[in-house]
Amino acid sequence: MSGEEVIGRLNELELAVEEIQETLAAVTGQRIPLLTATVRHAIAADIESMEDLPNEGREFGERLHELERQLVEVDERLAQFGDISPEVSTKKQKFVAILEYAANKQRGDQSRVSVSATEIKGCVGVSRRYAYDLLEEMAESVEGCQLREAQSIQTSTGVKQKRKALLVDCEEVHSNRGDVNQFTTGGGE
Known part of the structure; x- marks a missing residue:
C-alpha cells in the first residue's frame, strides 16, 4: 500500500x-x-x-x-357475591341480595341496619310470609345478623310499633367473608 x-x-x-x-x-x-x-x-x-x-x-x-x-x-371479594341476576332463584342468592341491600342501606358510620320483611319482599321478589321465613333463617345462619322481634315502644306521643326485622351488622357480615361465601359457593342452601 x-x-x-x-x-x-x-x-x-x-x-x-x-x-x-x-x-x-x-x-x-x-x-x-x-x-x-x-x-x-x-x-x-x-x-x-x-x-x-x-x-x-x-x-x-x-x-x-x-x-x-x-x-x-x-376480584375475590366480587366473586364471593356470585352472579346475581335480577331474578334471584336460590336461597343463597336471596341471602346475598338481602346482605347487599343492607350494605346499600347503611349510612355513614352506622354499622347496623334493620331490614324489614317488606324490604326483603321487594328486594328478592318473594311473598310476605316467605320474607319472614328468610328473616328468621338468616338470623340463625348468618353471623352478624340477628332477629328483632316485633315490639311496642312507649314514646312521649304514644305507642310506636316496631315490626319484626333482621338486624344486620354490616361490618361483621362483610368482614367475615366465610359466612357470605357459604351462600355464594354452594356451601349452604
Missing part, C-alpha cells in the same frame, strides 16, 4: 468515525432525554439523572405489585 492509498483510507475512516459520532450525538442528545422523560411520566417520579432510574423503577414495580395484589383481593 502506498502513502497515498494509506492517506485515502485514513480519510475514509475519519469520515466514518465522524458519521458514527454524529449518529451517537443525535441518539444521546435527543432520544435518551426523550426516553428519560417518558419513563419519568410513566412512573410518576422525579428523575434527575440516569442513576435515579433503577431505584425509581424498583419503587414503581413494588407499587404496581401492591396494586395487582389489591386488585386480586377485590
Whole structure:
C-alpha cells in the first residue's frame, strides 16, 4: 500500500468515525432525554439523572405489585357475591341480595341496619310470609345478623310499633367473608 492509498483510507475512516459520532450525538442528545422523560411520566417520579432510574423503577414495580395484589383481593371479594341476576332463584342468592341491600342501606358510620320483611319482599321478589321465613333463617345462619322481634315502644306521643326485622351488622357480615361465601359457593342452601 502506498502513502497515498494509506492517506485515502485514513480519510475514509475519519469520515466514518465522524458519521458514527454524529449518529451517537443525535441518539444521546435527543432520544435518551426523550426516553428519560417518558419513563419519568410513566412512573410518576422525579428523575434527575440516569442513576435515579433503577431505584425509581424498583419503587414503581413494588407499587404496581401492591396494586395487582389489591386488585386480586377485590376480584375475590366480587366473586364471593356470585352472579346475581335480577331474578334471584336460590336461597343463597336471596341471602346475598338481602346482605347487599343492607350494605346499600347503611349510612355513614352506622354499622347496623334493620331490614324489614317488606324490604326483603321487594328486594328478592318473594311473598310476605316467605320474607319472614328468610328473616328468621338468616338470623340463625348468618353471623352478624340477628332477629328483632316485633315490639311496642312507649314514646312521649304514644305507642310506636316496631315490626319484626333482621338486624344486620354490616361490618361483621362483610368482614367475615366465610359466612357470605357459604351462600355464594354452594356451601349452604
